[in-house]
Amino acid sequence: MDNFTTWFREQGGELDASAMGFAIFPDSGRGAIALRDIPEGHALFSIPRGLTLSLRTSSLPTRFGIEAWKQHGLHEGWVGLILCMMWEESLGGSSKWSEYMSSMPDTFTTPMFWSEEEIQELKGTAVVDKIGRDDAERDYYEKLIPAIKSRPDLFLEGSIPKFYALERYHMMGSRILSRSFHVEPWRGDDGHESDESETHGDAPHSDDPNGMDVDADNPSGDTTADSIEPPHEEEVSQLDSAFDGNTDDDEDAETPADVAMVPMADMLNARFESENAKLFYEEHYLKMVATKPINAGEQIWNTYGDPPNSDLLRRYGHVDVVPLGEPLSGEGNPADVVEIRADLVVSAVRKARKAAGDLQVRVDFWLEEADDDTFVLMTDCEVPEELLSFIRLLSLTKDEWNKVKAKGKLPKGKLELELLPAIVDVLKERLKEYPTTIEEDESLLGPDSAVNLSFNKRNAVVVRLGEKRILRGALQKVEALLATQKGKSGKDKKRTRENEADGRGKKAKR
Known part of the structure; x- marks a missing residue:
């Protein structure tokens, strides 16, 4: 020096x-x-x-x-x-x-x-x-x-x-x-x-x-x-x-x-x-x-501008590991993100909705209006509005799609009950793209195993674990919401049946 x-x-x-x-x-x-x-x-x-x-x-x-x-x-x-x-x-x-x-x-x-x-x-x-x-x-x-x-x-x-x-x-x-x-x-x-x-x-x-x-x-x-x-x-x-x-x-x-x-x-x-x-x-x-x-x-x-570990590793060959805040726990990079490709979303929606026909025209419409074929989840584990809008676009009925196309305006990214199954499927399919599970990665980084990892493998595990934790957090939020909505729907149906039974009983007495 x-x-x-x-x-x-x-x-x-x-x-x-x-x-x-x-x-x-x-x-x-x-x-x-x-x-x-x-x-x-x-x-x-x-x-x-x-x-x-x-x-x-x-x-x-x-x-x-x-x-x-x-x-x-x-x-x-x-x-x-x-x-x-x-x-x-x-x-x-x-x-x-x-x-x-x-x-x-x-x-x-x-x-x-x-x-x-x-x-x-x-x-x-x-x-x-x-x-x-x-x-x-x-x-x-x-x-x-x-x-x-x-x-x-x-x-x-x-x-x-x-x-x-x-x-x-x-x-x-x-x-x-x-x-x-x-x-x-x-x-x-x-x-x-x-x-x-x-x-x-x-x-x-x-x-x-x-x-x-x-x-x-x-x-x-x-x-x-x-x-x-x-x-x-x-x-x-x-x-x-x-x-x-x-x-x-x-x-x-x-x-x-x-x-x-x-x-x-x-x-x-x-x-x-x-x-x-x-x-x-x-x-x-x-x-x-x-x-x-x-x-x-x-x-x-x-400062590097606090990028996610995926960028830190690609650019500089290291990762950041610090305490994470809610809704995540443990250690990682609070700036981590997960990218979800549009083609994965199309496949998941087609499966969840049993959509028939060619969705490519809707994808092309999306790309013209939004010009983005990747959706980003962050450590808050919230499903981004852009992803919700895209799923909604793909899930529209034929009449709804014709109206959207005529207006030339994308649907709003609202988290609606009817979209939840497709979102769950997207997140689960995205998790399958990794070669290991969250539990396996956590074990690899544990005190007994980490000492045997090479520098590069440790960094790879840190990156993929950070992404998977975000996906799991988002999945847990959506599944909890889906369960809540199903519970409400079940209670509403039960209440309806009870009201109907009560009405039949009163009619019999008369």
């Missing part, structure tokens, strides 16, 4: 070494530690915007040529930034970020690097379909490799096996996934701070943008006479024009140039609702500031 902090200062970064240091923590690895009592509002370190590593600050895109960059598809997704990082690493000491690159991890515990046997432990969870290995490798072979081969002057043939191999590609992608921030160009509005809702994300500091605003001024910070010059302001403007609007028509999608590696800031770990420091954004610097008093010896925590 001494070499890294020396480099950081030489590049214009400022660090209060009397307040913050680094240590290895048993449960979270290397992280930042308070060396003394730190008051709220104290600046721990500041980072020149030009020291962030992104498509805007690396000189590779402009040296490659913006039009050629776009022709190879490097302006979409993360493949362009991955290539920049690979190239900067290949430059060795000539790269401005050489010392930073060497300080980053080379191994990861994320599912991207798991064996097929280990991934099977995640069957049924939201993780499996989001690992993205196939998509990443498709970009590697269809975009990155052709781009490299087109410019032998930039990518020397002898360096390709060492710096541009598929293994390095996955490693660089994982560095971005676990350590990057969302860094937009400086708008010059009012020196505001961004909402650091998810500092490490998809791109860790990118799935839920935290807004580190990057201006167009990129000081070179050269460390050697042969250092590669960063792009000039005019070139950065060309980059912004090239990348704007290339988000597949998704307004919420992230501009690739806004994903940046931020030295020093990515050293901080995060844990559920433990944040005590946050990045604030100024025109020329990013500053990490204590958001509450931190006692000497305590870990300094940034």
Whole structure:
């Protein structure tokens, strides 16, 4: 760490070494530690915007040529930034970020690097379909490799096996996934701070943008006479024009140039609702500031935005386990969620209602109006209104469906008695998608068994158990409501029969 902090200062970064240091923590690895009592509002370190590593600050895109960059598809997704990082690493000491690159991890515990046997432990969870290995490798072979081969002057043939191999590609992608921030160009509005809702994300500091605003001024910070010059302001403007609007028509999608590696800031770990420091954004610097008093010896925590364990595992290779609140009990992640696919709902409704005919036209109508084929349950174990609306839509009679279609408006998501059997079936079918039961997982995490679990298997069990507990909680709520409604219905029928019998008795007497 001494070499890294020396480099950081030489590049214009400022660090209060009397307040913050680094240590290895048993449960979270290397992280930042308070060396003394730190008051709220104290600046721990500041980072020149030009020291962030992104498509805007690396000189590779402009040296490659913006039009050629776009022709190879490097302006979409993360493949362009991955290539920049690979190239900067290949430059060795000539790269401005050489010392930073060497300080980053080379191994990861994320599912991207798991064996097929280990991934099977995640069957049924939201993780499996989001690992993205196939998509990443498709970009590697269809975009990155052709781009490299087109410019032998930039990518020397002898360096390709060492710096541009598929293994390095996955490693660089994982560095971005676990350590990057969302860094937009400086708008010059009012020196505001961004909402650091998810500092490490998809791109860790990118799935839920935290807004580190990057201006167009990129000081070179050269460390050697042969250092590669960063792009000039005019070139950065060309980059912004090239990348704007290339988000597949998704307004919420992230501009690739806004994903940046931020030295020093990515050293901080995060844990559920433990944040005590946050990045604030100024025109020329990013500053990490204590958001509450931190006692000497305590870990300094940034924030991931408190995502569910499925996302934590996929992005960072770990999970959060803290006490849970009602209606759940025990330990887990209070931010956990369960995803239910629309096709599972269609199957369950067809079975529960014995629906005849093709429901696809209703599904298509739903997708046009709601544009969402996944429903999310949270730790409150409440059935979401969107799911209720979808089940209601699928359960309508032919006449009711024709009226809804004519109005062009989805049914309201009310929890009605007639929907309860279908909801029960949906939840039960979703639980069947996991390879183990709740009881089996709880046993695996028990004190006698947990010591024999590998790190990856333990994390897989924690993720799937958290999801299953939500499903069980929701199922118990719906079944209790169904039983109550049946009880009321039974009492009403009994009362009706008694009233009828009483009426017959009075008539006989007369």
